[in-house]
Amino acid sequence: MTFAAANLISDAHEGIGRIGRIPVRNLWLLMLYASDLFRDLEKAKIAVEDNPDDIADLVAEMLCRRVERHIQRNLSYGYQSREAVLGRVRGRIDLLNTERNRLLDRGKVACRFDELTIDTARNRYVRTALEEISKIVLRGALAHQCRSLAASLRRMGVAGERPSRGEVSIDRFGRHDADDQPMVAAAHLAFNLALPTESAGAKQLSLPDREITWIRKLYEKGIAGFYDVVLSQRGWRVGAGKTIGWQVESKSVGIDKILPSMRTDIILDNSDAGRRIVIDTKFNSVVTRGWYREETLRSGYVYQIYAYLRSQEGNGDPLSENASGLLLHPSVSDMVNEAVVIQNHEIRFATVDLGATAMEIREQLLHVLE
Template sequence: MELEENSRTGRTVSLTPAQVDYLRRCDLVDVRPNGTDFTLVPKAKRVGAVHAYGLDVVVTPKLTIPRLLFMLGYAKNPGFLPENVEGVEADGLWAIVAETLCRNVERALNRGVLRGYTTRDATSTTIRGRVRVGDQVTRRPGRLIPVEITHDEFTSDIPENRLLRAAVSRMLRVPRVDGTVRTRLQHLLNRLTDISPLAQGAPLPRWRPNRLNVGYQPALRIAELVLNTLSFEVGRNGLSIASFVVNMEKVFEDFVTVALTEAWSSSPGRTEGQFPAALDASGAITMNVDVVHLVDNAPRFIVDAKYKLESKSGRYPITDLYQVLAYCTALGVDRAWLVYSGRAANATTHRIRNSPVTITTYALDLSAPPQDLIAQIERLARSAWT
């Protein structure tokens, strides 16, 4: 079943109790009783796909899937490149995510499985590295052998490979992955069989970009995206459940925040997201501003990101302007921007009466190629200083 993002009509279907229970928990659709059946309506600003107890529900974004993946990846790491996700020839969310992961991991492993040094604790009859004196005294008081040591080991069982293995393993468990892609993923997993699997619920291994893992970096960023967004569980009677659910409002806010931080990185001052502010003198009325740029520790510019489309009249809700005006008042800032998702258009400036505040509405065309999308943000960033 396929639904469109923010559709208000939905689809009416027959569901089992298990399907109803899961769909109500997955945060993708509202499940509304309709006689003996149920009507599924997409939740506001949610997109993605779920597979549960034989039922497939997909809420397609207004963006292309590769563009959505780019924004997700860039919001986590501005080193995420458009070519990591563009050009995938596949149909549907599951297929595109699986093919994107498979293609990038194949490229990463083309030159072999990466090896590196990792620090390990061990119990040994010979001394290597350094002795963990505290553990030795606690576990074996008065004994010299065996000895508790910490040593560096040159191995393939490093964070980078653990990330790749975890992402490939999770993708293989999704029932809707194409047979050909599944075979390729299984081949990749076979190459990583010596790598330690991640414990369920454990945090993702941390890695740092360096000259040794440069060929791995695109695959690592895709792997992190998959592991942070794709969930899998075994439901009743051992049936597989998979979900890939995205909050578009958060993706948009995070993307704008990171892109502006990058664009202003060479300018004086610093950029902060979710900046705390208080509207009243006592600090009882608190709020968080999406993006604030500070110079000499004083707020200079404010940006509020709104994932919503303009109305047919070409206007945005006036309440958004009230909100930004409150931000400006609280922080003593006289220039602010309201950034919307929508068709690219000329920025509209509103000079507030009886106030020094100027608020500019600025639409981002999310359908533009990634380079153009970043360029739109950079134009906004430059305009702040003019």
């Protein structure tokens, strides 16, 4: 499957678009898997895979419920830096502007101060999320509820523009406002769901490199999030983005500067079953054209997963001695699930069909671990 050459096309039957050959609803599914909300849904026994088209509605309901709760309890306030010319000193005096504009002659002074306000970047982010997700939900009453809550926030004083990514990324939660985290998590997911459908007009756009990068990261985070939530309930310990070390016996002075580290995407451990699975997600086709045959596995990936497995032998961890590896690629329709055992380590090469139904995707992700 070649993603870079794919286009965003519409699905007239379902009214749901595609990015490349991937249905947007399956991107929504990956976004949900990658979010903190998926854990809450699993605990509540809500099977999102049964109705993937309702994911946007489900997220909107959770966002509305959490916003309503915060409105009843009062929204969090925050301090905002301001500059103003005042008749009395407030905060710090801006000497340069005071002298330059001869403000003292008029009994004024330029000040810089922090002001307590409800119009914080966090609250503006939540309000804008309500406005955005109201455009993609299926139920008219729910869309009206989202817009109504957004209007309520505006009337309360949350009237500023949507905050930038930088403003949102530096927002930190303290002990006094930790209750805001679930609401902000729902808002973040709402924004992500709106991304593939926010283009003007309908769904006829090319797929630029930045979208490929975004989907690649989403695929990796979605797979890790799914396994973390689902397998943790079954006795597995899930680690994402772990770095494993080389068992170095001796080294030269400068080797540390140039020796690459080994960073795994996902490691699954089950001590009771005596199993460890090292997973590397790759956002390209599982096979490529070879020199002497039509199709061949990508040799660099084979060497990589082999190094991950063999380099950990003899480190005192019994799970490392017979750990297995899984290279998990996306596909649309073309399914691969092949394995080989090399020096006591099974290495599996498999695909997950992102063009399948949501329930089939869930089953495939679990089946490749059997």
